Amino acid sequence: MRYHYTGPADIAAAARHSPPGTPIRSTDDLKTWLAAADPRDRDDPHTYVITTSGVLLLGPRRSEHVACAAGADVLAAGEITVDPHGQVIEVTNQSTGYCPQPSCWPAVEAALDRAAIPHPGAFTSAFVFRHCPTCTHLNVIKDDLYICALCDGPLPPSPSLSPPNP
Known part of the structure; x- marks a missing residue:
């Protein structure tokens, strides 16, 4: 992708x-x-x-x-x-x-x-991002809670390719 x-x-x-x-x-x-x-x-x-x-x-x-x-x-x-x-x-x-x-x-x-660069084989920390469809705030998902940290609105379970327009 x-x-x-x-x-x-x-x-x-x-x-x-x-x-x-x-x-x-x-x-x-x-x-x-x-x-x-x-x-x-x-x-x-x-x-x-x-x-x-x-x-x-x-x-x-x-x-x-x-x-x-x-x-x-x-x-x-x-x-x-x-x-x-x-x-x-x-x-x-x-x-x-x-x-x-x-x-x-x-x-x-x-x-x-x-490049033959040794690595750990996976992300050592992985992040999930979601833009809020209501207020457009960018959220980092924590504890599998898909709730906007700014407006408490629901966040989409799947990512969008771009942030929503306000």
């Missing part, structure tokens, strides 16, 4: 002036990227997306997913933490701009496997 950016328009506009993520196609690419990263950010989770062609792109922790993806659709997006040896120790689908479902894991796994 392809995910379109559904976050705030002002973030997408600002992201047009940010550098895109760095393609990671091998462990050497990953080690080079980590060596060049700001030392304060090396142990933090990094922003990642998987392009529609299946390539892993990495960006600094404080970068937006839409910037990492250069505004394009993605197969997955979230945060990834890598140890100094180039092994993924944590990986999530936490991206409120793209709201990828946990079912996007195979795209992440395939990109990491192609």
Whole structure:
């Protein structure tokens, strides 16, 4: 499944002036990227997306997913933490701009496997997102409660491809 950016328009506009993520196609690419990263950010989770062609792109922790993806659709997006040896120790689908479902894991796994980057075999934390059809608020589902945190309205059991219009 392809995910379109559904976050705030002002973030997408600002992201047009940010550098895109760095393609990671091998462990050497990953080690080079980590060596060049700001030392304060090396142990933090990094922003990642998987392009529609299946390539892993990495960006600094404080970068937006839409910037990492250069505004394009993605197969997955979230945060990834890598140890100094180039092994993924944590990986999530936490991206409120793209709201990828946990079912996007195979795209992440395939990109990491192609690059020969060791990984945990599944998301270490997986998130379910829903936009409220009543107030349009973005919700992270917790405890299987499909109730809007803002207006208490019911949330759809299945994701929509874009937030509803107010």
